[in-house]
Amino acid sequence: MTGRMNASxxxxxxxxxxxxxxxxxxxxxxxxxxxxxxxxxxLHEPGGGYLLGADKFGRDTFSQLMVGARTTxxxxxxxxxxxxxxxxxxxxxxxxxxxxxxxELIMRVNDLVFAFPALxxxxxxxxxxxxxxxxxxxxxxxxxxxxxxRVARAATLxxxxxxxxxxxxxxxxxxxxxxxxxxxxxxxxxLIVQAxxxxxxAILAEAALSFLGxxxxxxxxxxxxxxxxxxxxxxxxxxxxxxxxxxxxxxxxGFNLLxxxxxxxxxxxxxxxxxxx
Amino acid sequence: MILYLLxxxxxxxxxxxxxxxxxxxxxxxxxxxxxxxxxGVNATPEAVAALRTQFGTDRPAAAQFLDWFGGLAGGDxxxxxxxxxxxxxxxxxxxxxxxxxVLGGMAVALLxxxxxxxxxxxxxxxxxxxxxSAASQAGIAVPAFLAGILLVYVFAVKAQALPxxxxxxxxxxPAEWLRGLVLPWLSLGLVQGAVLTRYVRSAVLDVMREDYLxxxxxxxxxxxxxxxxxxxxxxxxxxxxxxxxxxxxxLVGAVVVERVFVIPGLGDLLLNGxxxxxxxxxxxxxxxxxxxxxxxxxxxxxxxxxxxxRLR
Numbered sequence: 001m002t003g004r005m006n007a008s009x010x011x012x013x014x015x016x017x018x019x020x021x022x023x024x025x026x027x028x029x030x031x032x033x034x035x036x037x038x039x040x041x042x043l044h045e046p047g048g049g050y051l052l053g054a055d056k057f058g059r060d061t062f063s064q065l066m067v068g069a070r071t072t073x074x075x076x077x078x079x080x081x082x083x084x085x086x087x088x089x090x091x092x093x094x095x096x097x098x099x100x101x102x103x104e105l106i107m108r109v110n111d112l113v114f115a116f117p118a119l120x121x122x123x124x125x126x127x128x129x130x131x132x133x134x135x136x137x138x139x140x141x142x143x144x145x146x147x148x149x150r151v152a153r154a155a156t157l158x159x160x161x162x163x164x165x166x167x168x169x170x171x172x173x174x175x176x177x178x179x180x181x182x183x184x185x186x187x188x189x190x191l192i193v194q195a196x197x198x199x200x201x202a203i204l205a206e207a208a209l210s211f212l213g214x215x216x217x218x219x220x221x222x223x224x225x226x227x228x229x230x231x232x233x234x235x236x237x238x239x240x241x242x243x244x245x246x247x248x249x250x251x252x253x254g255f256n257l258l259x260x261x262x263x264x265x266x267x268x269x270x271x272x273x274x275x276x277x
Numbered sequence: 278m279i280l281y282l283l284x285x286x287x288x289x290x291x292x293x294x295x296x297x298x299x300x301x302x303x304x305x306x307x308x309x310x311x312x313x314x315x316x317g318v319n320a321t322p323e324a325v326a327a328l329r330t331q332f333g334t335d336r337p338a339a340a341q342f343l344d345w346f347g348g349l350a351g352g353d354x355x356x357x358x359x360x361x362x363x364x365x366x367x368x369x370x371x372x373x374x375x376x377x378x379v380l381g382g383m384a385v386a387l388l389x390x391x392x393x394x395x396x397x398x399x400x401x402x403x404x405x406x407x408x409x410s411a412a413s414q415a416g417i418a419v420p421a422f423l424a425g426i427l428l429v430y431v432f433a434v435k436a437q438a439l440p441x442x443x444x445x446x447x448x449x450x451p452a453e454w455l456r457g458l459v460l461p462w463l464s465l466g467l468v469q470g471a472v473l474t475r476y477v478r479s480a481v482l483d484v485m486r487e488d489y490l491x492x493x494x495x496x497x498x499x500x501x502x503x504x505x506x507x508x509x510x511x512x513x514x515x516x517x518x519x520x521x522x523x524x525x526x527x528l529v530g531a532v533v534v535e536r537v538f539v540i541p542g543l544g545d546l547l548l549n550g551x552x553x554x555x556x557x558x559x560x561x562x563x564x565x566x567x568x569x570x571x572x573x574x575x576x577x578x579x580x581x582x583x584x585x586x587r588l589r
Contacts, residue, residue, distance in 0.1 A: 245426065252419075
C-alpha cells in the first residue's frame with residue numbers, strides 16, 4: 001500500500017465521505033421525519049426549518065436526501081458485494097487454468113451474462129417476484145459479476161507468470177494455497193479499484209430503477225424516485241428535481257474519482273489492468 | 278477472414294440460443310398459470326384446461342420453448358395471454374422508434390466526442406484541453422434520464438422552444454417528429470459523448486506518440502493533416518470497441534429516456550408489459566434487446582478485425 005496522494009483520490013474521497021456521513025447521520029438524526037406526510041407543509045418553500053423545502057406531500061427534501069443516501073449505499077454495497085464474491089473466484093479460477101475447459105465455460109457464461117444489463121434483469125425479476133430493493137440489488141449485482149470476473153482473470157494471468165508463483169509451484173504448493181497466499185493478495189488492489197468503479201455504476205442503475213418504479217418501494221426515500229416524483233412538477237417547482245439529481249451526480253462522480261485515484265495510489269505494478277465500466 | 282467470420286457467426290448464434298433458453302427458463306418461473314390468471318378465480322377446471330390447451334401451456338416446457346424460439350426468426354413472438362393479440366407486430370412497431378432514438382443519440386455522442394476528444398489530445402498541455410477532460414469526467418456522473426429532466430427544464434420550461442415530451446410519427450409531421458426527438462437525442466448523446474470524449478482523447482494521444490506520425494510530420498504535414506491521414510484510422514480501433522459497449526448502454530438508457538419523454542418505444546412497451554403481467558410480451562422484448570446487444574458485440578468484433586489487419 002505505497003503510493004502518493006493525488007487530486008482524484010482526495011476529491012473522490014471527500015465526495016464519497018459526504019454521502020457516507022449523510023447516510024450514517026440519518027440513522028440518528030434527520031431534521032424531520034423523511035416519510036411524514038403533512039398537507040399543511042405541501043411544497044413548503046426552502047427555509048423555516050425546511051432547509052431545501054418540502055415536496056408535494058409535505059415531506060422534507062433534506063431529510064429525504066439523507067435517508068436516500070442510505071438507500072443508495074445499501075444497494076451499492078450489497079450489489080458490489082454479490083459481484084465481488086461471485087466474480088472474483090470465477091475470475092481467479094479462469095486465470096489459473098487459462099487453457100482448461102472450466103476456464104472456457106466460465107468466460108462463455110460470463111459473456112452471456114454480460115448481454116443482460118442490470119435494468120433488464122431487474123425488470124424480469126420484477127415481473128416474476130415483484131420489484132423491490134432486493135430484486136434491484138440482485139439484478140445490479142449479477143450484471144456486475146462479469147466485470148469482476150474479467151478483471152480478476154486478467155490480473156490473475158499476470159500474477160501466475162511471476163517468479164514467486166513459479167517458486168511456490170516448484171516447492172509443491174497446491175492451487176488452493178497459491179490462490180489464497182499469492183494470487184488474492186496481489187490482485188486485491190485491482191479489485192478495490194473495480195469495486196469503486198462498479199459502485200458508481202450501481203448507483204446509476206439504482207437511480208434508474210427507482211425512477212422507473214423497479215427499485216426501492218415507497219415510502220422508503222430513494223433519489224431515483226424523488227426525481228421521478230419531481231418530474232410532473234418541473235414547470236412549477238424545479239428545485240424538487242435539482243437536489244436528488246445533484247445528489248446522484250455527486251455520489252457517482254465521487255466513486256468514479258475515488259476509483260481513478262485508488263488506481264494511481266495502489267500497487268503500480270498492476271496499473272495496466274483497467275477497471276471495467 | 279472468412280473462417281474468422283464463420284467462427285464469430287457460430288458464436289453469435291450459440292449466444293442468442295443460450296440467451297433464449299435463459300430468458301425462457303427465467304420467465305417460466307413466473308408463479309401462477311397464465312390460463313388460471315386469465316380466467317380468474319371463479320373459472321371451472323374444464324375451462325382452465327381448455328384455455329391451457331389453447332395457449333399451449335399444457336405441453337412440456339421443452340416443446341413450448343422450441344415453439345417460441347423457432348417462431349422468433351420469422352417475427353412470430355406468440356400471442357399474448359393477456360390481450361390475445363400477437364406480440365410480434367407490437368414489437369415491430371416499437372423497434373423502429375427505439376432504433377431511431379439510439380442511433381440519433383449515438384450520432385450526437387460522436388459529433389461531440391470526436392472533435393472534442395481530438396482537440397483535447399492535440400492540446401493536452403494547455404488548460405482548455407484539461408478543461409475538456411474535466412468536463413467529460415463530470416458528464417459521466419449524470420445519468421441520461423437526469424440529463425433529460427435538466428434539458429426539459431432548460432428548453433421546454435424556460436425557453437419553451439421544444440416539447441417536453443410526446444412523440445409524433447415521422448409520416449404524420451416530419452418537423453414535429455424532429456422537434457420531439459431533439460431533447461431525447463441530446464439526453465442520450467450528451468452523456469455518452471462525455472464518456473466517449475475520454476476514450477477518443479486517450480486513443481489520439483497514443484497515436485500521436487507513434488513513429489509513423491512523427492515521420493509524417495517530418496515530411497511536412499501539419500499536426501491535424503498528419504492525424505487525419507495517418508492517425509484517425511489507428512485511433513479508431515479502441516474507440517470502436519467502446520462505441521459498441523456504449524450502444525448497448527444506450528439501448529438501456531433509451532428504456533429510461535422513453536419514460537422521461539413519453540416516447541412509445543420498446544422500453545415503454547416492456548414496462549407496460551410488466552405492469553400488465555404480460556408474460557410473452559416481456560419475454561419477447563427482453564429477447565429482442567438482449568439479441569440486439571449480442572449483435573452489436575458481434576459487429577464490433579468484426580469491425581475491429583477489419584480496421585486492424587494486424588489482428589487477422
